Amino acid sequence: MLTPSLAQEIASETSEVCGFNVVITGRDGVIIGSGDLRRIGQFHEASVEVAHTQQPAAHDAAAARKLSGVRPGITLPLMLDDEAIGTVGITGSPAVVRRFGMLVKNQTEILLRESRTLQSRIIRENAVGDLVRDIAHYDPDVLEPEVLAGAAADLGFDLTVPRVAAVLEIGDPSRQAATLRVLRGIFRDAQDIMGATGPSRLVVLHRGSPDLCHTAAEQLPDTRIGVGPRATTVPQLCASYADAVTAARLGGRLGGRDRVHHIADFRLHELLAAAGPRTRARYHSETLGGLRDQPDWPALRATILAWCDSGFHLVNAARALHVHRNTLIYRLGKIERITGRNPREHRFAVALYVAALIDELDS
Incomplete structure (x- = not known):
């Protein structure tokens, strides 16, 4: 949870805000984040005891000289779910930086909780995405x-x-x-x-x-x-x-x-798409005849579709086409003249309808 990249981001931001150098260590006492980049990777001896006891510690200049990698300041445990996951330290006179200690600690813990929440949400979203893909591409021979x-x-x-x-x-x-x-x-x-x-x-x-x-x-x-x-x-x-x-x-x-x-x-x-392009082409060519060669074929195709969709009702079909009833009658007559069959005959009308759908599908 306390990654080096996150620790460095927190240390840089908090150092800039409080005006003192902030260092963050893991439980092993190694500095993984610092406002002073030269301290990254150094061992901070005081952090090991602070993480173990979960109690803050202050070190003046004399005390700091006795510990490896420690400078005057204070060191506090970073707590997450009642567990110390590392420490945060502020460099400076303990009397001066003490008042910043809890503020930096609390802010750091808030950022850590937010990071964990975000990470959990990302993990869940990824798991849900995997579930969606598994359902979409479900294969009974592969997965029960x-x-x-x-x-x-x-x-x-x-x-x-x-x-x-x-x-x-x-x-x-x-x-x-x-x-x-x-x-x-x-x-x-x-x-x-x-x-x-x-x-x-x-x-x-x-x-x-x-x-x-x-x-x-x-x-x-x-x-x-x-x-x-x-x-x-x-x-x-x-x-x-x-x-x-x-x-x-x-x-x-x-x-x-x-x-x-x-x-x-x-x-x-x-269903028509499943028939295959050659079968569809043969069917609508034989059914439509010379209709597709007419300059007004798109209007004739729309007429066939509306005529059938309306249940072969003149008024409803004309309304669907936004044309006058006489215009519809003229178009139906033209279809009959070119095909040689009456589109008012329901069986032929349905055949025309399927052919018009094929033409619409493939055009």
């Missing part, structure tokens, strides 16, 4: 789910609590630490688990309201968020993570201005 559940329990997490995986694609890896701080302020449930699975990808295994994903999107304007289904086991959490990655990827291409994308809205796209 009970092992992960036990590791999670050691960190205070119950993996049987229902959660959804939210994957954040942040783009710029340099934003990772700042984004994590924002997320910790939003996802505050004790059972929320968050960490990174890549330089620009963060994950929250979230048990609360999905609305918080929209809150995160509002506070992180350059971030897309994919959301998987609810899960209560390690394999389900792994699958939810994979689905959330897919939702973020497809949502980034097909989701328009929305930045929170649920996998439920992209299941058909996911």
Whole structure:
């Protein structure tokens, strides 16, 4: 806990503040921090007894001459959890520096406690990050789910609590630490688990309201968020993570201005993507025919999608497209003339819909 780098930082700062040289030793009496750098590594004999008895000691010039590496001043034990982990000494006339002794000791112990707290938090955050990555890349042939559940329990997490995986694609890896701080302020449930699975990808295994994903999107304007289904086991959490990655990827291409994308809205796209590019190309080429060669193909594709999404309802489809009903009728007629089949026939309309989704997916 009392590392040489930390001891030197404390000694330099306190020496500057109090105006006297401050030395810090370990339990073995070796100086590991000093305002006077020449004393680093020297043996400070008085510190050994002070650390052992946990009692301060003062040394005038005569007393100091009898001890190795000791100069006039006072030496006090550094206490952490009722244990002396080293000493702090102030060089000068004991009568003068005595009044600074407890102040320097208390300040040093405060800094040590803060350092330990920070170190503990970093260790925990690293352990939570490892847990997130183990869940995201879970392989039943390599690791039993009970092992992960036990590791999670050691960190205070119950993996049987229902959660959804939210994957954040942040783009710029340099934003990772700042984004994590924002997320910790939003996802505050004790059972929320968050960490990174890549330089620009963060994950929250979230048990609360999905609305918080929209809150995160509002506070992180350059971030897309994919959301998987609810899960209560390690394999389900792994699958939810994979689905959330897919939702973020497809949502980034097909989701328009929305930045929170649920996998439920992209299941058909996911299925089509699994068919392979050659199969998809053959299908939409045969189904769409000359439609893709039309200058207004993007408008025709949007018409096909809206026509099916609206349940083949003229008014609702026109409203979704923000066009007049007659414009929609004209477009449907054009589709029929070019394909030779009526898009009002539901079976053909569904075939067109799938082909339009493929074209949207691959374009």
